[in-house]
Amino acid sequence: MNLTKVLMTSTALTLAAGMSHGQEMADEMTIVSWGGAYSNSQIKAYSEPYAANTGVKIINDESSAEAVAKLRAMNEAGNVTWDVVDVTAADSFRLCDEGLAMEIDFDEQLAPGDDGSTPSDDFGDTLINDCFIPQIVFSTTFGYRTDLVGDTPPTEICDIFDTDAYPGKRSLEKRPIGNMEWALLCDGVAKDEIYDVLETAEGQEQALAKLDTIKDDVVWWSAGADTPQLLADGEVIMGSTYNGRLFSVIAEQDQPVEMLWDGQMFDLDGWIIPAGLSDERKARALDYVKFATDTKRLADQSKYIAYGPARASSAPLVDKHAELGIDMAPHMPTDPANSKNVFVFNYEFWADYRDDVDAKFQAWLVK
Amino acid sequence: MVALTPISRTEPAFYVPVVAAFGAFFGIFIGTGQGNLILGVLGGAALMGLAAFVLTKLIKVEKAGRWALTVLVALGGLALAGIPGLVIGVFFGWFFGFLSFWLYEGRYRAKIPPYLTPGQVFWHFAFRTICGSIFVFLITPILVVMPLSFNAENFFTFTPEMLRFDPAGYSLKHYRDFFTNDAWQSAMMNSLKIAPVATLLSVSFGTLAAIGLSQPHVPFRRLIMAILISPMIVPLIISAAGMYFFYSRIGLQGTYIGVVLAHAALGIPFVIITVTATLVGFDSSLTRAAANMGANPVTTFFRVQMPLILPGVISGGLFAFITSFDEVVVVLFVGSAGQKTLPWQMFIGLREQISPTILAVATILVGISICLLTVVELLRRRSERMRGMSPS
Numbered sequence: 001m002n003l004t005k006v007l008m009t010s011t012a013l014t015l016a017a018g019m020s021h022g023q024e025m026a027d028e029m030t031i032v033s034w035g036g037a038y039s040n041s042q043i044k045a046y047s048e049p050y051a052a053n054t055g056v057k058i059i060n061d062e063s064s065a066e067a068v069a070k071l072r073a074m075n076e077a078g079n080v081t082w083d084v085v086d087v088t089a090a091d092s093f094r095l096c097d098e099g100l101a102m103e104i105d106f107d108e109q110l111a112p113g114d115d116g117s118t119p120s121d122d123f124g125d126t127l128i129n130d131c132f133i134p135q136i137v138f139s140t141t142f143g144y145r146t147d148l149v150g151d152t153p154p155t156e157i158c159d160i161f162d163t164d165a166y167p168g169k170r171s172l173e174k175r176p177i178g179n180m181e182w183a184l185l186c187d188g189v190a191k192d193e194i195y196d197v198l199e200t201a202e203g204q205e206q207a208l209a210k211l212d213t214i215k216d217d218v219v220w221w222s223a224g225a226d227t228p229q230l231l232a233d234g235e236v237i238m239g240s241t242y243n244g245r246l247f248s249v250i251a252e253q254d255q256p257v258e259m260l261w262d263g264q265m266f267d268l269d270g271w272i273i274p275a276g277l278s279d280e281r282k283a284r285a286l287d288y289v290k291f292a293t294d295t296k297r298l299a300d301q302s303k304y305i306a307y308g309p310a311r312a313s314s315a316p317l318v319d320k321h322a323e324l325g326i327d328m329a330p331h332m333p334t335d336p337a338n339s340k341n342v343f344v345f346n347y348e349f350w351a352d353y354r355d356d357v358d359a360k361f362q363a364w365l366v367k
Numbered sequence: 368m369v370a371l372t373p374i375s376r377t378e379p380a381f382y383v384p385v386v387a388a389f390g391a392f393f394g395i396f397i398g399t400g401q402g403n404l405i406l407g408v409l410g411g412a413a414l415m416g417l418a419a420f421v422l423t424k425l426i427k428v429e430k431a432g433r434w435a436l437t438v439l440v441a442l443g444g445l446a447l448a449g450i451p452g453l454v455i456g457v458f459f460g461w462f463f464g465f466l467s468f469w470l471y472e473g474r475y476r477a478k479i480p481p482y483l484t485p486g487q488v489f490w491h492f493a494f495r496t497i498c499g500s501i502f503v504f505l506i507t508p509i510l511v512v513m514p515l516s517f518n519a520e521n522f523f524t525f526t527p528e529m530l531r532f533d534p535a536g537y538s539l540k541h542y543r544d545f546f547t548n549d550a551w552q553s554a555m556m557n558s559l560k561i562a563p564v565a566t567l568l569s570v571s572f573g574t575l576a577a578i579g580l581s582q583p584h585v586p587f588r589r590l591i592m593a594i595l596i597s598p599m600i601v602p603l604i605i606s607a608a609g610m611y612f613f614y615s616r617i618g619l620q621g622t623y624i625g626v627v628l629a630h631a632a633l634g635i636p637f638v639i640i641t642v643t644a645t646l647v648g649f650d651s652s653l654t655r656a657a658a659n660m661g662a663n664p665v666t667t668f669f670r671v672q673m674p675l676i677l678p679g680v681i682s683g684g685l686f687a688f689i690t691s692f693d694e695v696v697v698v699l700f701v702g703s704a705g706q707k708t709l710p711w712q713m714f715i716g717l718r719e720q721i722s723p724t725i726l727a728v729a730t731i732l733v734g735i736s737i738c739l740l741t742v743v744e745l746l747r748r749r750s751e752r753m754r755g756m757s758p759s
Contacts, residue, residue, distance in 0.1 A: 030704055036720035061704035062715045077615035081703050225721040232522040253521050 028057035029083040035062035041304035046292035071100045080274050083285045089268040093351055096131035101272035103130040109286055111294035113313035126268055126310045133289055134270040134310035139333035140178050141264035143246040144238035146256045157263025158186035171227045171239030174220035176361035178265045181343055183210035195349045208364045231257050243333050247306035261338040267345040308334035372481040374473035382470035383416045390415025419467040433464030451530050516726035541727035554712035562691040565630035569687035573638025574680055581646045599636040603696045611700040621703030629701045634687025645679025678747050
């Protein structure tokens, strides 16, 4: 029967196609990051030059959001397939504490700054634990629709809570971090007392009570891409997200959106190397990280995305955007004009209180 | 079809409320769109009921009346919502003109048997309306995706330009992105490498299992069947986590073979079920006849049994293919970045960067699915025709 023949031929062909899929190359490494524009900036600034210099084949995985869970599973299964992982500072604490990330000797294993400073001086305060190799400073901050906020656009963080002056929906992240601090600040708590207040149950109640005043006007987001979409849609009039996403909405997508830098929440992002790699893979991962976090490479990344380099020596080298040709310095969260009033993510506080406050926040959300 | 039933004009007390009810229903959408549901419902009912009465009793000329209503409603749509409102208005106006006269002239009875009671006539049309509504409900999300994939902006948003049908609001750039972007292309290639091989394995193993399990002398048939079908019943995430740890131990995690085997395991139940169903209608005396004529079991299988159960095998294979092509949970666990499939890439895309390229891919996949199903259906009809099973 003809049909059978057709089926047999296609069978043989698919089998052949399957077999011809060759064995994987030995000299390759898997680099895990967040995807989107952020991964692109890393590929352009670090991975492409590194691959050109060394001939190593780089595979980009975009699983950073599940990094902690996946590294635990890999460790348990005894099969670590990742070589270098991009994580937030908060995740690096958990990975370092659980022994899932390798400890780094910063002065020995990283490149000195271009100005001759040692890595520990050059990175300074951004070195927060023994495993985390800082890469960028980013901030969670607000953007607003210029055409939907009336004649007096918001200028300070507490305008978020002012539903009389700015009626309409706002988008906030579906987790307590950031929201609790902003709520207390706008409820009259002095900035340097916020974390003391937030340690107490009454303080947490106070923050949630303040958030309660705008709860009906909030759209909650969980992925960094949500707020840009909501702003572009005009579904919200203002919303928080990572400053790089807002830069992309404003400068690349040309949407009627402006930044509200006041009260932005600084955070760090960087590399960790998983524990338990073979010596050969460990050496290569260290070599990659040393290259990717030198002064020039960190400055190069800012040509592609609006995140500030973690090294002090990179700041003067921040240049123009690679495609748009606009000056990147004024779009950096670390720019003096933008960072007049900032929060620095309090890692110790959130490491101690995160589970507790998270539970209260989630319970409040469903109320 | 000829008219079965003599038709006569109906009373306003019948058709005006019916038209008004439809007006109220469409008024729900317009009312919600304009921000006032109640006003939409009441306004829709009143306006359309009035229109039906005016058309049939005052204007009476069907053609002119229906044109007038179409133009009127279209202008109303234009005033409310611009160009898209105009298009919807033309449709609404045409529909209500048609509905009014269709009911008024009694044409609705023309093609149904004369002995039906009014209740049965009502159910006849209510049934069709319900079926149509379910169809619309199922298909609308897909239809919304398609125009959005031609968006000129990088968001899931109907821009004002798109709604004005301005060509500048449309572009093929997301399709271009899909065909030129390395990440999407390698994901496409991975899917095309994984799905056919996984399908082949599922079809071979599933068909053999189904044939074996249909033999009456096999012990514990029900139990074996239940175990083989379990990947379909056990929550996917549990299979995925189990496979992850097992495959890690034996060195298959993160390999091409590993993903293919995992997808084959997911596809086998579909093949078993469809082939078992086909085998119910298979006359096993045919295999005995073949053996009687000197054919060995393998020849019998390929020359006699296989052609007869082919429709079941093909539809099982199709399900296995679609399972592998659509699957994201297992591949997230068992695969590594080197085996990133299309659904995985779409999943990442949705979380990290809401880009209409996903919609372009979805549109292409819908097109492929339609082609695939059409081909299978044509093949099935052809084989039925060749075996004289269908009168046409």
